[in-house]
Amino acid sequence: xxxxxxxxIIITVAFFIALVINSCVRKEEQMGxxxxxxxxxYPAGYSKVLLAPVASSQTxxxxxxxxxxxxxxxxxxxxxxxxxxxxxxxxxxQYNILNGTYYELLPDALYTSIPGIxxxxxLTVNIxxxxxxxxxxxxxxxxxxxxxxxxxxxxxxxxxxxGTDSVSHSIPxxxxxxxxxxxxxxxxxYHSMGFRDHPTAGIFTVDIDKYLxxxxxxxxETYTGDYTGxxxxxxIDSNAVLANNVTVSSPxxxxxxxxxxxxxxxxxxxxxxxxxxxxxxYLYYYYNSSAPRVIQETITKK
Numbered sequence: 001x002x003x004x005x006x007x008x009i010i011i012t013v014a015f016f017i018a019l020v021i022n023s024c025v026r027k028e029e030q031m032g033x034x035x036x037x038x039x040x041x042y043p044a045g046y047s048k049v050l051l052a053p054v055a056s057s058q059t060x061x062x063x064x065x066x067x068x069x070x071x072x073x074x075x076x077x078x079x080x081x082x083x084x085x086x087x088x089x090x091x092x093x094q095y096n097i098l099n100g101t102y103y104e105l106l107p108d109a110l111y112t113s114i115p116g117i118x119x120x121x122x123l124t125v126n127i128x129x130x131x132x133x134x135x136x137x138x139x140x141x142x143x144x145x146x147x148x149x150x151x152x153x154x155x156x157x158x159x160x161x162x163g164t165d166s167v168s169h170s171i172p173x174x175x176x177x178x179x180x181x182x183x184x185x186x187x188x189x190y191h192s193m194g195f196r197d198h199p200t201a202g203i204f205t206v207d208i209d210k211y212l213x214x215x216x217x218x219x220x221e222t223y224t225g226d227y228t229g230x231x232x233x234x235x236i237d238s239n240a241v242l243a244n245n246v247t248v249s250s251p252x253x254x255x256x257x258x259x260x261x262x263x264x265x266x267x268x269x270x271x272x273x274x275x276x277x278x279x280x281x282y283l284y285y286y287y288n289s290s291a292p293r294v295i296q297e298t299i300t301k302k
Contacts, residue, residue: 038068039081039161040173042133046095051143051182053217058143059114061135062154062178065125069132079127080162083136085113086155087121095155095177103153106180110145110152111138122159143182144217152180183214186236186274190281194297196225197267206297224250224287225295234281236274246272248285256292258284264292 042064049062065083069075086092089105096103114137117123127134136156146152158167158174167174194206204226212220212234219235230252237245248255256262258269269284279301286292 037079039079039158039167040066040068041156041158041176042066044173044176046099046177046179048179048181051140051180053143053182053184053187053214055142055144055217057139057141059137059139061137062180063136063156063176064133065127065136065158066133067127076129078129078162081125081127081158081167082160083123083125084157084159085117085121085123086157087117089155091155091157091175091177092153095153101151103151103177103179106152106154111140111180113138123156138180146182148182148215154178154180184217184220186218186220186234187212187214189302190222190299191302192222192225192297192299194225194283194295196227197265197294199265199291199293206295209302210299212299222299224253224255225297230287234274234283242275243273244271246274246281246283248272248283250287253287254289255285255287256289258286258292258294258296264294267294267296269294270296 047063049060051060052058065081067079086105092103092105095101113123115123115125123136125134125136138154155177156175161167188211190210190212192206192208192210196204196206198204206226208226210222212222215221215233218238219233222232222234224230224232230250232255233249233251235247235249237247248257256264257272258264258267259271260269263269264286270282272281272283272285274281281297281299283295283297283299286294
């Protein structure tokens with residue numbers, strides 16, 4: 001009796017194991033044959049590409065067009081995706097409205113596209129057999145032809161794909177907005193220490209992190225001392241002597257150097273300069289010549 005019971009148990013266990021294995025195999029077969037290949041952008045939605053701070057030509061990948069094959073057979077065929085280039089800036093404008101941004105279309109005089117953009121505003125990306133992905137590339141002859149007061153972007157939408165493949169319409173897989181920027185060698189986070197001496201309100205301590213952003217190849221922007229109301233442009237002259245190689249200015253207010261020959265309101269000054277070894281700016285300046293607001297800052301790269 002015990003032998004018969006043991007035999008029945010073994011048969012039952014074997015049956016269930018076979019059932020589970022068969023179910024898994026059938027599920028794998030169904031998954032391997034199910035649905036079309038989906039084509040999408042990666043990364044989808046917003047992304048950012050920063051170019052190197054060089055005046056020579058550079059070619060970079062800005063976005064990938066990917067396909068997710070639903071079956072092995074799909075890998076043995078090619079896929080062509082037709083993209084709409086945002087020449088009319090409809091995508092960029094909508095993004096700006098939704099996000100409170102101010103992106104502009106990167107002027108075509110500043111770059112070339114690979115693949116090229118057709119006269120009807122489309123471009124075709126071909127993913128060959130055996131490939132999962134193809135990149136859209138741009139070549140920029142000289143990044144310092146950019147107007148750094150503007151925020152540039154390129155945008156695309158997948159319109160159609162070849163054969164039985166399908167566009168992935170999950171938001172925002174079929175749309176890509178790429179900010180195209182550049183930064184010079186001085187851009188980045190710094191810590192500023194110093195003061196702003198006001199003739200009637202007293203001395204305001206400066207002890208704050210600041211981000212210095214690119215204006216052009218040798219100029220960065222922040223704000224004056226602790227006062228965010230005025231922009232501060234710091235220009236480095238790479239050919240000047242290190243002890244006096246920086247010029248400060250502002251598009252908002254007239255700035256004056258407080259060097260040792262000036263010493264505004266009797267406050268000892270110095271020469272504006274940049275120490276490239278330690279990445280430190282030493283700044284001495286003031287605004288309002290009739291009642292100088294004297295600022296001294298030591299801005300050190302973090």
